[in-house]
Amino acid sequence: MSTPPPLASGPEGPAALRPLLDTVLDALAAGTRARRGPLPAGGPEEVAARLALATGDILPATGDPDALRILVHALAAGAADPADPLCAAHLHCPPLAVATAADLAVSALNPSLDSWDQAPAAAALEARVTRTLARAAGLADALVTTGGTESNQLALLLARETHGAGVRLVCGANAHHSLPRAAWLLGLPEPVVVPAPSGTLDPAALDQALTTLSGPLLVAATAGTTDAGLIDPLPEIAALCAAHRTRLHIDAAYGGGLLFSDRHRDQLAGLEAADTVTLDLHKLGWQPVAAGLLALADPGEPAALHQSADYLNADDDTEAGLPDLLGRSLRTTRRPDILKIAVTLKTLGRTGLGALVDQVCARAREFAALIAAHPGFELYDRPAISTVLFRPTDATDAEVAAVRRTLLHEGRAVLGRARLDGRLWLKATLLNPRTGPDDLAQLLKLVEGTTTG
């Protein structure tokens, strides 16, 4: 029998990994060169055909020692690369190299946060970092999630466990789809959707809804809408919730990153009044996916998630002092996403992270100014965070949609789309702190060329 392949951890792990990492890094470089742009040209069919040709039989009878190089190359050659300044559609950030390097250590050690005996240091690190981040948001503690969707689900679940299964979600028409979806998943009453005519939740309409509705309610506000990066009037909403004695959740999946910036933190005033806050550091936090958090005002609320499983948290183990981790998530096996977050926070510090936030916000303002000054384009509004919506002047919605798809098909730029004011807009979500003014001028030229050509 042949010897089993090398393992990633243990005394021999690093030596086994080193040459493999060289292979990965070389294949990343070669694949990125082969792509020659922010995403692969040719559209879905060509990309799938090239991938099939490059990768061949994925489960051959006998293994291929070149598989790592082949597959990493294929993935990079066919990637939409958020580190390319012309890749700016979504809240899809380019991860920091230091965060990605930290994540490698997690993959190598493979701690699992469902019991202390699988993750002694990782559990202690998570407890420290979640409290630090929660306090930065003015709350007490935080649970780690896979992102905004899971955070919003947990927020609704904790509201249900606190106020009963009749708790009704009241959110703006601008709220993320994961909120009504979580209400559906949890079997809560049909949500009440309050108008958001200017892209943010209208406090007068919210006040009216809270006055008319009966039964327990959960108001969900948004700090950084997915479509436009707009921030609901949080202090007014928090005051209304206090007056009506209503629970408040704030979805700051996008805007939460502003907490790191001295210049922009004021826009989040009111966050500290929430019962729960969704944060998502794989957006304005430059983390590889996944890096979500749900911050909590009452650190006792996760008691509702408690589970007993003798093999993970036997009562006598807990009494003897082994931390019970099962109640900190709905998942069982759970990767310590906290390590890359901790490494990033400590490497950059508040100032370093704040500078990244300021950088992308400044770029968005410059891009908006460029558009406003261009007779061929219409600007939706001044950006509140780092999202810029624009459209070619006098274009139809179908033409706007076609511009986006042409750029995607040619592999030249990745722009998003958003429907606001009853019209379709092109969306640039700027999350790359290395993007410069020249890149944005080039992006606008590309759109211009596609519109007229």
Ligand SMILES: *Cc1c(COP(=O)(O)O)cnc(C)c1O
């Ligand atoms: C992105 C986003 C979410 C969902 O987060 P995922 O990490 O994609 O699950 C929720 N709310 C808002 C406002 C978002 O922008």
